[in-house]
Amino acid sequence: MLFLAFFVLVPMALIVFYAFTTIEGTFTFANIQKFWIHPEAMQTFLYSVVVALITTVICILIGYPAAYILSKMESRKAKLLVILFILPMWINFLIRTLATVALFDFLKIPLGEGALIFGMVYNFLPFMIYPIYNILQKTDQNLIEAAQDLGANPRQVFFKTIFPLSIPGITSGIIMVFMPVISTFAIAELLTINNIKLFGTTLQENIYNGTWNYGAALSLVMLLFIGITVVLNGEGSSKAAEEGNLI
């Protein structure tokens, strides 16, 4: 805990420090103001949020059934398959993305928004499947049987019992997918030939081109925005978790 506190909070403090200062070191709100005044950063951010939402939703739609099927399979086989889903992640990110570009060229599909979404989903799907699978696997069989005994049909069993219990897994998946999508820049760069700019690119440009302070301010704004969303979300999910625990 102490470790976490130190290594997480102190760098965060540094970011806050940078966000509120200019290059000379004087305290100023100018950086935050810049964000509001310049529509491009805001628009890029909102666009990225939309892309992230679409990606997350698609990942859930594709990933949940996959995780469900896996959880129903024989444990040994399921474990093997889950690892197979994670395996592509071990090939370096850059070459994977380049191979996706090559794949698209090969199939003569033009690069652009569609390619971007595909690339994002491709990259983050395992991160959604994994937590959902984990939680589905631990779902107490007794609960399901109890529901069945009480006369529920398979559909009701799923929607009223299994699904709500798996929500913490979905939440984990969302956390691991949503934000990273906003901040990844290489995928957007390669799969849309830089035509589509995501917020991650904006950040990277600012840091690399020397306008650190603005970059730090940008990331703080982003963090606050997401942080608020997570807190609101957290209210919902912890309640569900608690209800699940009341056996």
Add this chain to the structure above:
Amino acid sequence: MIKRILSSSYLGILLVMLYAPILIIVIFSFTEAKVLGNWTGFSLKLYASIFHGGLHHSLTSALWNTLIIGLIAAAASTVLGTMAAIGIYNLLPRAQKAMQMVNTIPILNPDIITAISLFLLFVSLGISQGYATVILAHITFCTPYVVLSVLPRLRRMNPNLYEAALDLGATPLLAVWRILLPELKPGMISGFILAFTLSIDDFVVTLFTIGNQGLETLSTYIYADARRGGLTPELRPLSAIIFITVLALLLVINQRAAKKKL
């Protein structure tokens, strides 16, 4: 029956999609062209030249470093993450939520921000950068993922087991070791795998904490080459080899487990 076929084919299609780009990498590892996508005739030359790196900027040492850093960082994160998860679990609900938020920050933060902030941290503390700082940095961003894997498992666990063990005369340490950890093991394993995956693929954080002693990981090696002369073509056979090796290992382990059950 139909359900079975449908579900298997669903998984099958997904896997095909996931592996299509990998297949491309493997196919093009058999040609010498520097550009991925060009075919200049069948050749095994790239396979031969993978391990002929120079002393200084070599693919082999980068690979080796990546593996070592990954394993150490993943192991440490798993230990720390599990301890943190247990710690969080024992807090009052309000403090729990707060700690969970703190935990989630490294996941939510864009990796370049994590990179720069850690870089500045190490600079201001005067810590000489190199292996140690990279590992520490990796631990910082991997641990939250471990916590995320272990915590749900903790929540699902029957709280009475631990108390029962204590009642039966076990010391707290023994109870933790014999009862708690085995329950958490699956969560810990998935946390470990997740941490390892994240560590070997990481680029930006590694870039900024790598110091000036000539340390390189696979990611920094690849990106540095990509900027200059295009992606190192030797990367394709290397990826293919890594992939086949891990796949083979998996199958072997799987077979072994099957035999055990019988």
Add this chain to the structure above:
Amino acid sequence: MRTTAKPKFRNYLIVLVLLASVISIFNACKESNESRKKVLKIYNWADYIDEGLLTEFPKWYKEQTGEDVKIVYQVFDMPEVMYTKIAMGKEDFDLTCPTQYVIEKMLKNDLLLPIDRNFGKTGSSLGNISPFLRNRMDAFSVPGKKAVDYMVPYMWGTSGILYNTKNISKNEAQSWACLWDPKNKGKILMKDHYWDVYNMAATVGFYPDIVSGKRTRYDVSNDHADADIAMVEKQLKALKPNLAGWEADFGKEMMAKGQDWLNYAWSGDAVWAIDEAKKVGVSLDYEVPKEGSNVWFDGWVIPKYARNVKAASYFLNYLCQAKIALRNMNVSGYCSAVATPEIIKAQSDSTLTETVNLNYFFGPGNGKLHINPIQYPDSSVVDRCVLLHDFLDKNDQVLEMWSRVKGNNVN
């Protein structure tokens, strides 16, 4: 349920102690002052030097000075990262090789140390650098600091258009206007690099003024007046719809695959691409358009926090020897700043029919050389190329313009 507090606390303590000891062990392995004097830390682009030299230099150094030295070599992928690490991280690299505008920034921000020219019995090969580059280098001098004392050019080149000869004629490629030509829509890759692109747009926009003599090319490229920035913005916004996209490093590969027809490229990359493309039957060529362009060079400098200036300076001396320069040229594929008769001999290609006037680079008597004109541009080409300066105070403004051009994705 609550686990008891004791084991938890004790475990944390153990971990903390372990961590602390790990850190202190690594810190203890930190070089002591004395041994640091025997190390030479070099920070360079990837694949930009013959690595065999890194093992041979220590032997040469021992011969020349009787001292030992060990080379530690680190690569960076972008000069901005290098700049950040040195400026903010105070990394103690002894040598690094940035592009000229970054050198300018470093010199102005007092981040460089002068080269130690006391070469004793060895003598200096630094004079091997072409007078052409030495003269242009002077433009970077700051009051009190002459550029020539702080940098040694390494590789140089021009920027221009890399084009697919099947779809674009040589005539078309001789003007930047072909990038704005709607017939090429969707087949153009622009560099995602605001220095070069600014220059191109400004040169194109103010070409009438250049032709009439009202403004010089140098002025157009380096004045950075508000009106200039506005002109650049106008030109780029007109260009954007015509592009396939912006690339930072994969343009030459996409050209070599025959996917696009036009690409803003640096001469070194163009040579690479033309070669690669030949292997798959794609024919590429390179032109520096008539409106004008820029000459760039990468140079070695000694950063402020260096601890082994002597070995660093000797290394620079070493690099300027003709044979060594040739080896680096071969490995990197770029064109060396060194200009001696050995280079001419090695690089001349008698199978080439056209000749190039390289008096400006190699000195008088070299007006008709049979040599690759992309690597060694003719004097007429160089006459229309300027050296670009850093944007300095105007940097923020130009960046804002740049982000307006690249746009929100709604456009």
